[in-house]
Amino acid sequence: MRPPVVAGQFYAGTRSALLEQVEWCYTHSHGPGEVPKVQPGSRRLVGLVSPHAGYMYSGPVAAHGFARMAQDGMPGSIVILGPNHTGAGSGVSIMTSGKWRTPLGEVQVDKQLGEAIKRGSEIIDVDEVAHAHEHSLEVQLPFLQHLFGDEFKIVPICMMLQDAKTSKEVGDAIGKAAVGKDVAIIASTDFTHYESQRSATTKDHRAIDKILALDVGGLIRTVEEESITMCGYGPVSAMLQAAKKLGAKKAELLKYATSGETAGPMPQVVGYGSIAVSR
Secondary structure, rough: EEEEOOOOOOOOOHHHHHHHHHHHHHOOOOOOOOOOOOOOOOOOOEEEOOOOOOOHHHHHHOOOOOOOOHHOOOOOOOEEEEEEEOOOOOOOEEEEOOOOEEEEEEEEEEEEHHHHHHHHHOOOOEEEEHHOOOOOHHHHHHHHHHOOOOOOOEEEEEEOOOOHHHHHHHHHHHHHHHHHOEEEEEEOOOOOOEEEEEEHHHHHHHHHHHHHHHHHHEEEEEEHOOOOHHHHOEEHHHHHHHHHHOOOOEEEEEEEEHHHOOOOOOOOOOEEEEEEEEO
């Protein structure tokens, strides 16, 4: 069992307060406007870019992506890719068994899909240490649980290595393992960290343009050349690589906002984006 480590910090620590907070994210002035209901859907959504800051900052932006997921229908399994903020564990770490717990309940790891992804890459290690204190994947779960209860499974992957070669290999492994399966892929990232509103918005849209073009290599080059402090560009690149293998043809920016917009004016902001990648 992987217990919650940022409950009561990044999001509310009790079931009732957390349900209320998730719904607040949907109805916030920067949220989609209403709490979604899961539809039968066409399951065209392959990938999602989703932020991972405290819900008071990034939750309303994240809500746009989960609202789209609700419209599209519940996937059977969800691969969640996130950066490694702690420096613990292997360069690319996957969990292939067990459960993750939040105040909203427990989520089962998809053992079959996780092991298939692991077999597809020499660089991915089965490693729980990297996940023990990492928040970027955990903060996605309450939104998913609010929508789908305990009826879905996850495969968590934490990336300390985010170079082009690693991202491509991870994406290829996910894409190969997910062929013929009902899988969605969430790439967890925030964009620019602690710059002015103008600087963050300008830089972030350069990276977002590459994501919208499904340009895997272009995203990494842009982040490096423009010195964009996007913490999860590797997970996003891997998601795009996998999504293209699974038939993705387009990406749509659902919402972009900074912490200065969602939580009130501040001299230095963090950028957040919610992007849907679809067949």
